[in-house]
Amino acid sequence: MSGPDRWSFLREFTAARIALGRTGNALPTANLLDFQMAHARARDAVHAALDMDLLRGQIADAGIGLEVAEVNSEAPTRHAYLQDPSKGRHLAADAELPEAAGEHDVVFVIGDGLSATAVHENAVATLAATLKHLEGWKVAPLVIAHQARVALADEIGAHFHAALSVMLIGERPGLSASDSLGAYLTYEPKPGRQNAERNCVSNIRPAGLKPELAGYKIAWLLKEARRLKLTGVKLKDDALEALPGGGAPVLGS
Template structure:
């Protein structure tokens, strides 16, 4: 008589997701190894929020790609203030605002990239460089890019003030997303047409979960440029601009000689 345990019907599903499913139990509690995994994930999420980004080091790495850079900070003086006062994370430090205004190039730029720590410095450390590199590599002919602005203690709306000061027609804020227990390093992209102080979230398009295990940098860059082209055509971003980049890829003509 075969006394081997029946195969776990959840095993195949667990192989395809990082979500915590079918964890099992030990009596009325979780198994010890699952409890330890949860504790580790929780600690990694907390670290992602609290660990400080080194803006000078990031700016130096961006300069190695050929990017001009500016380093700024928000009006939140430290991390504790940033977490307690979201409003301060949406406005520039007064001295940095003055300096950026003086650095604006005549004519501005078509797209300004703002790399912001947000709620996960880990996301920026791991994913900002390959994403900026992919965005620059896929830039359409004739589009001008401004300097890459590295911002600390930053919320998404900080890009509005930065973009306005530097005369950007569009601003893309590459920001660390709120970490989850499965993904403490997700990077988000928030695109805003004609950024200015007072813009609200309905005026933005978001590309989320940019990381190797989520949306790869090259795919995120392609989606961003699709949105940029449509934003220029329509003169807006946000709820009036629907992301149909996947459909555009499917509808593209086949490469000559490619298999049907």
């Protein structure tokens, strides 16, 4: 049996699997079981379905006073969604959205993406934290989308004549995090937008970028996008430098 790995002190600085040690030519049993559990959590997150009752309860508890619409993408099943990503980028033919009722400053879409777990744990908190910084903005009805990819928000944003769209979506799970949420911002959303025309705030979760701080960053980017009339590679994220008191807080602390 081998002793502790000489680099084990580095593990306090990262969630990455480093300095795990070994027993003979294999991992120690505890670390092997931990790896297998993380892999199982990642698989469960990918295949889990959105819990609409949970989300609606969270929305009510957070006091988010938006009309809520529920839609599906063209992917009829989770299997089809995972097999053909393009189907997650378009609304199903029978999807129903509320009437546009004029132009909107922003529309928020919550999509399951590749981790419903991330949505259940972080999406509503992030949305609430963002909205509190958008006083006076005309916000479209909130859309919750099943089998969603990021580009689905382009079609939804165009429907609501929204100047900006924000897709809050579960990110692909890793073996260190199965609960990571991403926020994708697009100016003048419409079908055909490219990823270079978006901004992304990623790793939103308690152990990463906490929802409260993520909401501040998203709102800051939205305001800058509206002022500059663009998103994407030309919109630089200086949100943390603009925090009161200056400087960025320690993330995940």
